[in-house]
Amino acid sequence: MREASVAEKNRLDVQMQRDQEQKMGGKITRMEEEARVLEKAVIKLRTQAEIKKGTIKDEEVARDVSGT
Numbered sequence: 001m002r003e004a005s006v007a008e009k010n011r012l013d014v015q016m017q018r019d020q021e022q023k024m025g026g027k028i029t030r031m032e033e034e035a036r037v038l039e040k041a042v043i044k045l046r047t048q049a050e051i052k053k054g055t056i057k058d059e060e061v062a063r064d065v066s067g068t
Helices: 001-068
Strands: none
Touching: none
16 A cells, blocks of 8 residues: 555656646747747847938938038
């Protein structure tokens, strides 16, 4: 009888550990997806900043040419 009790406890321990590992795997997957979304947002913002820098530079050149 004692062996059955120990085996049941071991089974429950293994199941609990497996469940925790699955939860962590899900959390990691969600975090990776969130990182991809944030990376895309950063790329988009950098692109917009570069475009605006180019526009400012073009306007400064146009102003200098017309002002001279």
